Amino acid sequence: MSNLFDYDKAIDECMDEEGNVIDAELKAYLEEYRDEAIEGIAMGIKEAKAEAEAIKAEEKALAQRRKVRENKANGLTKYLSDYLAGRKFSTPKVAISYRKSEAVEVASEASIPDEFRIPQPDKVDKVGLKKALKGGAVIEGVSLVERQNILIR
Known part of the structure; x- marks a missing residue:
């Protein structure tokens, strides 16, 4: 079966117009597999939500780490700028100008x-x-x- 509605349609076909069961074994079989499909979908939802929460927590942690690094870079930039006071500096690895x-x-x-x-x-x-x-x-x-x-x- 491709979706839950197909299970319901097939289960309905196991009964006549008055609601009497025509094929109890097939109906029970379809209901069992429908319930397993529902459970699988629900477990997929729980897994997706848990993964989304984990990603959200990681984003928050990364944002905090980024902010710490930005503050460190800003502090070091101010320190170096104050020290050099407009003087240029150059090595093979870095060039500082203004x-x-x-x-x-x-x-x-x-x-x-x-x-x-x-x-x-x-x-x-x-x-x-x-x-x-x-x-x-x-x-x-x-x-x-x-x-x-x-x-x-």
């Missing part, structure tokens, strides 16, 4: 003019602030800072 970037630092969002706010939800338009500051605008509580970003290849 690229300049600019970032807008906002001391107090309350002092930001409405033209630099992004609606829904209310956010500060740092790209617009940066453009205005580079254009010579002076905005209270906002400054343009130059940073050194370490590149490790």
Whole structure:
């Protein structure tokens, strides 16, 4: 039989229109195999759920391990960047250089003019602030800072 509905149809054929059993032996045989099929499907469901839970637990463990490694890399990057303070370093295995970037630092969002706010939800338009500051605008509580970003290849 290919599916459970086929078992039910075959079991129904073992009875007449009044519900009397025509072939009790075949009916019992089909019911036994149908029940085994149901049990097999249920066991497959339990197995799939258990495997999914195991995978979910492993994902969580891997995410925690990843976060630890990312934090370690970030901490070591900051340490090395602070130590080298912009100096280049190179060996056959690694090359450390820097690229300049600019970032807008906002001391107090309350002092930001409405033209630099992004609606829904209310956010500060740092790209617009940066453009205005580079254009010579002076905005209270906002400054343009130059940073050194370490590149490790």
